[in-house]
Amino acid sequence: MNLRKLKIFLTVCECGSMSGAAKKLYMTQPAISQAILELEDELKVNLFDRIKKKLVLTYPGEILYEYSKRILMLIDEAQNTIKDISHMNMGRLRIGASTTIGTYLLPELIGEFKKKYKNIEIHFLIDNTGVIEKKILDYEIDIGLVEGPIHSKEIIVKPFFDDELYLICSKDHHWASRKSVKPEEIKDENLIIREPGSGTREVIENTMAKYNLSYHIKHVLNNTEAIIKAVEANIGISIVPKIAVKEKIKSGNLIKINLENICFKRKFNIIYHKDKYRPTLFNEFIEYLNSFGN
Structure with missing residues (x-):
């Protein structure tokens, strides 16, 4: 053999x-x-x-x-x-990022890191948290950056960035003039949400379950930008990452609604297999991510 x-x-x-x-x-x-x-x-x-x-x-x-x-x-x-031994800062990193991180943080992360380590190869893919977790378990990527909970005991999880989800609606929605809504009002609205396996969706479901809230899912979309555009068109409301909508809220294209006494908060996590060999380049990238989050 x-x-x-x-x-x-x-x-x-x-x-x-x-x-x-x-x-x-x-x-x-x-x-x-x-x-x-x-x-x-x-x-x-x-x-x-x-x-x-x-x-x-x-x-x-x-x-x-x-x-x-x-x-x-x-x-x-x-x-x-x-x-790694013969070239020190030369090498290869395979990075997987869940959708929110991959869209709104990863380009900046990789761009800044490459300024310092110009000769390294970085391969990356973007998918939902469930897919990234599986690829870590299958040794297909070295490091994952995810927003959703991780379920395997074979994976080491380290937080590196705090995130919050915002409840949003269109400027034409009947909530637009209100500063806050009661949690029970959610059930009467059309909620647009990410697909199963998405870290964002899991945070929403867990928070809703914690407060025993009912809600009606009208549309399921696998892309945060598509959800934002649907909300702008007043097709429904949604709960999305702050980093994805802060500029649109500032410009007035979307309205952030406070849900009384409830916050949707989470950690962005670094994940890697517990048996993964961690060369110098790997450790340098982890250290860089930790400094980025502070």
């Missing part, structure tokens, strides 16, 4: 087909099939069940899949460690 075969096996698992793996690895499909057959012969087990041309991992296949991820991650970390 060698690393080449493990990489081929892992790619087949992730693509769900021999043909998909062949395309991703720039190999022929027969070469992929031969590598899997050799691996199965060597291990004396079937790694896949072939059901109606669909590949389904067997129990031994599931075990090898988990080990393969860890082995290839260690190889990747070894290469990064050697690069």
Whole structure:
């Protein structure tokens, strides 16, 4: 069993087909099939069940899949460690950010960090908190920046920035002239909210549950900017991050409404896998994030 075969096996698992793996690895499909057959012969087990041309991992296949991820991650970390030792401030960071942070904070964060470390590679992706958590668990990214609660005990969570959610409405909404509303009034309005898995949504749901509030979800959108535009058009009300709407509130395009005795507050968190090797560059970025939040 060698690393080449493990990489081929892992790619087949992730693509769900021999043909998909062949395309991703720039190999022929027969070469992929031969590598899997050799691996199965060597291990004396079937790694896949072939059901109606669909590949389904067997129990031994599931075990090898988990080990393969860890082995290839260690190889990747070894290469990064050697690069870190030989080049000091050169290296690579893979960053994942949940939607609010990715849209409103990440560009500034990366831009400032790159001024100091010009030769590093930074790859980043933006998705909701649930997706970022999974990618940390699958070793697909090094650091996550999220606004939602994290549920896995395999992940280290460190707060770095305080955020607040604002209840907002259009300047044409019947609440627009009011300074505050009673919590029970929420149930009579059309609430526009983020999708399940969003950190913003989870904070809203948890706060509503804490105060035993009823509410009516009229629209579910997976983009904060789309929600803001819908509220501006007076399609409904919403509860969104302060950093996303502070300028529109200042200009008068949106109205911030105080919900009596209730605040929607949260921490933006740095997350990473507890088993993650932390080279110099990794630690420098964490230190930078902590200084940014202060």
